[in-house]
Amino acid sequence: MADKAADDEAAWRDLVDQYRSAAAAGGAVPWPVREDLPAGRSAAAGGPGEDTDPDLAQVEPPGWDDPVPGVIPAPPRFRVIRPAQPPQPAPAADDEQFVPPVPPPLPRLDPISKGAWAALFGGPGYLLLAVMLGWQVPGWAAFCAVGAFVGGFAALVVRMNDRTEDDGPDDGAVV
Numbered sequence: 001m002a003d004k005a006a007d008d009e010a011a012w013r014d015l016v017d018q019y020r021s022a023a024a025a026g027g028a029v030p031w032p033v034r035e036d037l038p039a040g041r042s043a044a045a046g047g048p049g050e051d052t053d054p055d056l057a058q059v060e061p062p063g064w065d066d067p068v069p070g071v072i073p074a075p076p077r078f079r080v081i082r083p084a085q086p087p088q089p090a091p092a093a094d095d096e097q098f099v100p101p102v103p104p105p106l107p108r109l110d111p112i113s114k115g116a117w118a119a120l121f122g123g124p125g126y127l128l129l130a131v132m133l134g135w136q137v138p139g140w141a142a143f144c145a146v147g148a149f150v151g152g153f154a155a156l157v158v159r160m161n162d163r164t165e166d167d168g169p170d171d172g173a174v175v
Contacts, residue, residue: 117156
């Protein structure tokens with residue numbers, strides 16, 4: 001490991017020395033020969049003898065046939081698909097796991113509240129069913145369905161204050 005670090009450090013020092021010597025010699029850094037464009041491939045759009053910008057030249061590896069002219073192909077992408085695995089439950093100690101208390105039972109409805117809920121949903125339900133099945137609804141049946149909806153809603157709103165539970169003398173927050 002120390003050998004690799006020493007080699008990297010030596011390579012870095014060599015690069016810095018080359019840059020300083022090139023800058024001191026003439027100010028321009030020499031272009032490496034291995035990065036020169038091959039002959040015949042340097043023209044971007046024109047033929048030989050035309051002025052072309054070397055920065056716009058398209059470089060192709062030797063022996064490469066261009067399947068679609070003017071388009072540089074991207075390397076193929078590989079997609080890794082793994083089978084789904086069920087999540088593994090995290091091991092937890094029994095004393096650290098939260099166990100919710102048993103919920104209280106639902107309140108029992110009195111017959112008036114049950115009738116109000118039935119009227120609230122039954123009236124519009126009948127009209128919706130009649131329209132979907134193409135039934136002919138007489139005027140008095142439509143009036144009764146709308147009246148059941150309005151009456152059930154009104155009964156539930158009026159009975160909202162009937163459920164006052166006396167928790168004691170303190171009904172609010174203590175300041």
